[in-house]
Amino acid sequence: MSEFSYRDGSLWAEQVSLEAIAGRFGTPTYVYSRAHFARQYQAYANALGSHPGLICYAVKANSNLGILSLLAQLGAGFDIVSGGELERVLLAGGDPSRVVFSGVGKTADEMRRALEVGVHCFNIESEAEMHRLEQVAAECETVAPISLRVNPDVDAQTHPYISTGLKENKFGIAIAHALDTYARAANSAHLNVIGVDCHIGSQLTEIAPFLDALDRLLELVDRLIEQGIQLEHLDLGGGLGVRYRGEEPPPVADYLMAVLERIGDRNLGLILEPGRSIAANGGVLLTRVDYLKRTEEHNFAIVDAAMNDNLRPALYQAWQDIVPVTPNQGESALWDIVGPVCETGDFLGKNRTLCLREGQLLAVLSTGAYGFTMSSNYNSRTRAAEVLVDGGNTYLVRARETFVDMVRGESPVPEKI
Numbered sequence: 001m002s003e004f005s006y007r008d009g010s011l012w013a014e015q016v017s018l019e020a021i022a023g024r025f026g027t028p029t030y031v032y033s034r035a036h037f038a039r040q041y042q043a044y045a046n047a048l049g050s051h052p053g054l055i056c057y058a059v060k061a062n063s064n065l066g067i068l069s070l071l072a073q074l075g076a077g078f079d080i081v082s083g084g085e086l087e088r089v090l091l092a093g094g095d096p097s098r099v100v101f102s103g104v105g106k107t108a109d110e111m112r113r114a115l116e117v118g119v120h121c122f123n124i125e126s127e128a129e130m131h132r133l134e135q136v137a138a139e140c141e142t143v144a145p146i147s148l149r150v151n152p153d154v155d156a157q158t159h160p161y162i163s164t165g166l167k168e169n170k171f172g173i174a175i176a177h178a179l180d181t182y183a184r185a186a187n188s189a190h191l192n193v194i195g196v197d198c199h200i201g202s203q204l205t206e207i208a209p210f211l212d213a214l215d216r217l218l219e220l221v222d223r224l225i226e227q228g229i230q231l232e233h234l235d236l237g238g239g240l241g242v243r244y245r246g247e248e249p250p251p252v253a254d255y256l257m258a259v260l261e262r263i264g265d266r267n268l269g270l271i272l273e274p275g276r277s278i279a280a281n282g283g284v285l286l287t288r289v290d291y292l293k294r295t296e297e298h299n300f301a302i303v304d305a306a307m308n309d310n311l312r313p314a315l316y317q318a319w320q321d322i323v324p325v326t327p328n329q330g331e332s333a334l335w336d337i338v339g340p341v342c343e344t345g346d347f348l349g350k351n352r353t354l355c356l357r358e359g360q361l362l363a364v365l366s367t368g369a370y371g372f373t374m375s376s377n378y379n380s381r382t383r384a385a386e387v388l389v390d391g392g393n394t395y396l397v398r399a400r401e402t403f404v405d406m407v408r409g410e411s412p413v414p415e416k417i
């Protein structure tokens, strides 16, 4: 089921036509469906059911305040990786006691702020980080709730750049050393050991690697109990992958049922940190064809969105479907859809069969996750607008960046003395 569908020969988001959105807000523009985000979050919350735990939306997937606020209204928790993400969650009305703080390089300032607002848990990635947090908590005369992110050394079988649970990756504490680290943490007056977590990678479309990781974590949980350390929760990291092009990820309910079954009657809450599966198919990037350029080798459609707006194709050779908002009648041809940035890697899609004309509006699908959040000002391009559709209502949740916004904080230097 998709909230983006054709009606009367043109693509709509919920009850609003994308032609109308482009006409009103210009292009490139990201368009999100509130119903999609709500439905996908609810699938996790419902599957968790009455089991104690939290669904902590991974803010990095899409951190627009509009999106965060709608999830906060549904009672979501949040997985953050920086002080900036924490402030966004607070500004959007998120509850800090439902926040888990992940990431390999939390600064002392970020730790202080997270302690002050009372996050649920710090996911600790190294002994060095644990010591830093202990010092910060001591200075603040408080106790920091922690989980150790262990590296279970399982192959997530996804793209190497987004595979994180192998022992050669920078993430987590080797599972073989975890018992010692737990023992040290449990002795600290300023740390409260409450959990264990892992994150093995993103865009996983099979349950098996998650269950492999879970088995290793549960073995650790049981050994900790033998040592007198009873954890409150287990956090399995990011959520399921999504369909970009024919992938068939399992239903969330199947995934959680398998996980809860393995947790069994251990007195252990479950935390998940899904990002992509809540956001990806809830967003499209609207872009207009500026020029059609036919060369001996290729047909290029030069559009007004580029790698700075949507980096995934350039960075991971990721596929995202590209469809005409209002299809033309006529002959289709093979097109490379490219942006105006001065890099050969600047493409949104290659070899797409489309019938194109200049001025036509296209939608790059599945761009609700890791789209806008990975955008930049490369080539001094101002960043896109973001619009949230809710039924027949349209909210501009981020105005298009202006040149003045872009150069704020910069200054020329005086002539050389």
Ligand code: LLP
Pocket (backbone or CB within 6 Å): 058, 061, 079, 102, 103, 162, 199, 201, 202, 203, 204, 237, 238, 239, 240, 241, 273, 274, 275, 276, 277, 312, 316, 369, 370
């Ligand atoms: N928790 C942690 C600790 C993570 O590192 C991540 C993603 C998540 C949760 C969310 O995982 P998800 O549910 O989205 O799979 N930019 C890449 C994805 C990088 C993911 C990094 N970590 C992409 O565009 O494919």
